[in-house]
Amino acid sequence: VSYDQRHPILLPPSGRFLDLLIDQKHQDFLHTGPYLLLAMINLRFWIPWGARLKIRNRVRQCNTCFRARPKMHAPKMAPLPELRVQGYRAFERVGIDYAGPFMITPWRRRGQTAVKSYFCLFVCLAVKAVHIELVTDMSTDNFLAAFKRFLARRGPCSFILSDCGSNFLGAKRKLSELEAFLMSDQYKAAFGNECATRRIEWKNNPPNSPSFGGIWESNVKCVKTHMKRIIGTQILTYEELNTVLIQIEALLNSRPLCVLSSDTSTPEALTPAHFLTLGSTLDYLPAKDVTDQPLNRLNRYQLIDHMVQSYWKRWRTEYFHTLQQRSKWTKDSPPVESGMVVLLKTENSPPLQWPMGVIEELFPGSDGIVRVVSVRTHTGTYRRQVSKVCPLPLQ
Structure with missing residues (x-):
């Protein structure tokens, strides 16, 4: 044992000299970890207390080691936007996403080459109902065709939220050009202001930000899970795959929006399908509130209003409060500043x-x-x- 090991130099537990010594030894020993670095420093120096914690903190501040194992911080989860907590008509405000590819054949014949296909998912931001359209590629024209089919079957929408896919950006550009034409003085003079006020607002999430679209990412995961279990490795035709997707759509629209009760006397579970089969909400269908009146005092017209109002009342009392829960990202992260x-x-x-x-x-x-x-x-x-x-x- 050398003299330096038997009589090490005592160092203060903190200070600029100790920081420079740890940084120098850390570089001399090829950016080693804190445990080996502590053993090497103890060959000549001795830190009375807090040596392991001090060395670990200095190693964590090494930019070279940080680049090899970077650490990301997620900010606190944002509150839900207004469009998620308002009782709009089903599919009036939607989120859109693509998924795939899936291999299909044009028809059942020998020697047919399999081609790629995708599905476009439309999800209602209020009641989480889904609509699935099968498309053959991810071009802007095919998306606009799927979007027209969606509007023809589900009615007009006023707000669209999507990621920054190239097909979505191309469709947004075309709709913006159409909106500019509708808002022009020439069109207003010829057709009036009625159609110009029914334009669609389109908003994009930041690029490479899947957490901003969790409502449709979770539904894409559910669709893929069912497809993997049903189809497996088979290659279907266009009609067969479209049939499977529509059946999955009906299944997802039958999911309960909130946790089921074990009490048998409670009513059936509230699902997105309840809002798809009874037409518009009361915001668009003027009707008197009859939820507190006895059923035997209502006529047939008021009975339909009572059914619609009872579903939205259950949406507010059973499902709305579950949106306030944060399952992750509950703490504040270190703030970022301009110039970092x-x-x-x-x-x-x-x-x-x-x-x-x-x-x-x-x-x-x-x-x-x-x-x-x-x-x-x-x-x-x-x-x-x-x-x-x-x-x-x-x-």
């Missing part, structure tokens, strides 16, 4: 290849918490959610 150096998470690439950038702009939500930022890298400026960026520890 961050790593931009890139899918399908190792962390050491993630580009480094600088936060240029913050986009706070209605509650003042920043969940979307604009990051400038050497290839351009990107808008990402905060959980996709990793601020470097030493700044």
Whole structure:
């Protein structure tokens, strides 16, 4: 045993010299972990107390080690938007997403080559009802055709929420051009203001932000689960796959919106199908509130109003309060600021290849918490959610 090991140099438990010593030893020993680094420092120096915690904290602040194992922070979950907690007509405000590909054949014959197909999912943002359309590709024209079929079967909608897919952006651009034409003075003079006021508002989530569209991502997962168990590895025709998707749509619209009660005297479970079979809500069908009147005093017209009103009353009393629960992201994360150096998470690439950038702009939500930022890298400026960026520890 050497003299330095038998008589190590005593160091203070904190201070600038101790930080520089730990950083230097950490680099000399090739960015080793805190346990081996502590053993190497103890060969010559001795920290009376708190050595392990101090070394661990300094290692966590190493930018080189952080780039190898970056850590992301998810901000506190935002409150639900107004369109999720208002009793709108079913499919008046919808979210859209694509899923696939799935292999199909044009018809049942020998030598047929399988081609790709996709399904477009429309989900009501109020009652979580779903509508599925089968499409043969992800082009803008095919999406607009599926969108026309959706409007013809489910009625007009006033608000659309989707991600930043190229087909959605192309459709949004075409609808924006149509809206500009409808709002022009020439069209108003020829056709009037009635049709111009029925335009569709389209909003996109930030790119690469699946958590912003959890309501349709969860439904896509359910559809894929049923398809995997029903179809397996079989290759169906277009009509067969379309039949399966419509049956899955009916099944998903029969799911209970809230937890079932074990009491047998309670009414049947409230499902999205109740809001699809009884027409519009009371906001669009003027009717007197008859929920508190006895059924034997109502005529046939009032009885239908009572059924519709009772479903929306159950929606408010049984389902609405469940939307207030937060299953995750319940605590505040470290705030991000403009000018911070961050790593931009890139899918399908190792962390050491993630580009480094600088936060240029913050986009706070209605509650003042920043969940979307604009990051400038050497290839351009990107808008990402905060959980996709990793601020470097030493700044």
